[in-house]
Amino acid sequence: MFNDVMLTYLLPILLVVAFLASALRILREYERGVVFFLGRFQAVKGPGLIIIVPGIQQMVRVDLRIITMDVPEQDLITKDNVTVQVNAVLYFKVVDAEKAVIQVEQFEMATSQLAQTTLRSVLGQHDLDELLSERERLNNDIQSILDDQTDAWGIKVTNVEIKHVDLNENMIRAIARQAEAERNRRAKVIHADGEYQASERLRDAAGVIADHPEALQLRYLQTLADMSSDRATTVVFPLPLEWLQSLSKFPGSGGPDKAESSSSEGK
Numbered sequence: 001m002f003n004d005v006m007l008t009y010l011l012p013i014l015l016v017v018a019f020l021a022s023a024l025r026i027l028r029e030y031e032r033g034v035v036f037f038l039g040r041f042q043a044v045k046g047p048g049l050i051i052i053v054p055g056i057q058q059m060v061r062v063d064l065r066i067i068t069m070d071v072p073e074q075d076l077i078t079k080d081n082v083t084v085q086v087n088a089v090l091y092f093k094v095v096d097a098e099k100a101v102i103q104v105e106q107f108e109m110a111t112s113q114l115a116q117t118t119l120r121s122v123l124g125q126h127d128l129d130e131l132l133s134e135r136e137r138l139n140n141d142i143q144s145i146l147d148d149q150t151d152a153w154g155i156k157v158t159n160v161e162i163k164h165v166d167l168n169e170n171m172i173r174a175i176a177r178q179a180e181a182e183r184n185r186r187a188k189v190i191h192a193d194g195e196y197q198a199s200e201r202l203r204d205a206a207g208v209i210a211d212h213p214e215a216l217q218l219r220y221l222q223t224l225a226d227m228s229s230d231r232a233t234t235v236v237f238p239l240p241l242e243w244l245q246s247l248s249k250f251p252g253s254g255g256p257d258k259a260e261s262s263s264s265e266g267k
Helices: 002-023 097-102 107-123 128-133 135-153 169-211 214-229 241-247 256-266
Strands: 024-027 031-037 040-045 048-051 057-063 067-077 083-094 155-166
Touching (some): 002 024, 040 097, 057 097, 067 107, 107 135, 107 155, 128 135, 135 155
Antiparallel strands (some): 031 040, 031 057, 067 083, 083 155
């Protein structure tokens, strides 16, 4: 008798508990529930407490947080026929839970496959130099293409970053030789520019001295002052050319007068 009474009251209680356990859903702040009624889309619910009628309604949880996904290493050939291996990291999130569940099966897998093919197609259109030096622009191009293609899935691609570009040993040595040649070229150009600027300065100085001969005398005095400050045992006194020309006119100096006297004695 007692057992019958317990079963009479306990069984309904267990049924109610089982119904509530299967009907109640708690969604976190970053989760949404896509509810289907007899297989047809009904609504997107959450966050908070959600009641689902078992057997009639079904709910699919969708995480709205940003998902970080590694794009596996891809073998590609650049525009200048160089084989490289590139991998990247992808950041995306679901902005429309309804589309992410209805429009595509396993949106994470679909986004990963799309990222791999887009990475190969975009980077294959550029040279190796662009791949190494213009990563930010290439990241933006890949991110824009992925964002446009995943918009129909309710997914927003927030960022794409190329992580590594692996080259073979021969290509690494070739790049090192190219970099060394570029440094040598720049050094020669800088040296040539310095010589050109120095020649222009010397030309300007020569013009100033030609217009103002007294400037040459001041330069002589400055040179003597510089030489006297050094510990030199030999001192050279520079003489103006005018003085040498005036000395050559004196008899016996070997100038033009001496030459004329020699010619007259010969006669």
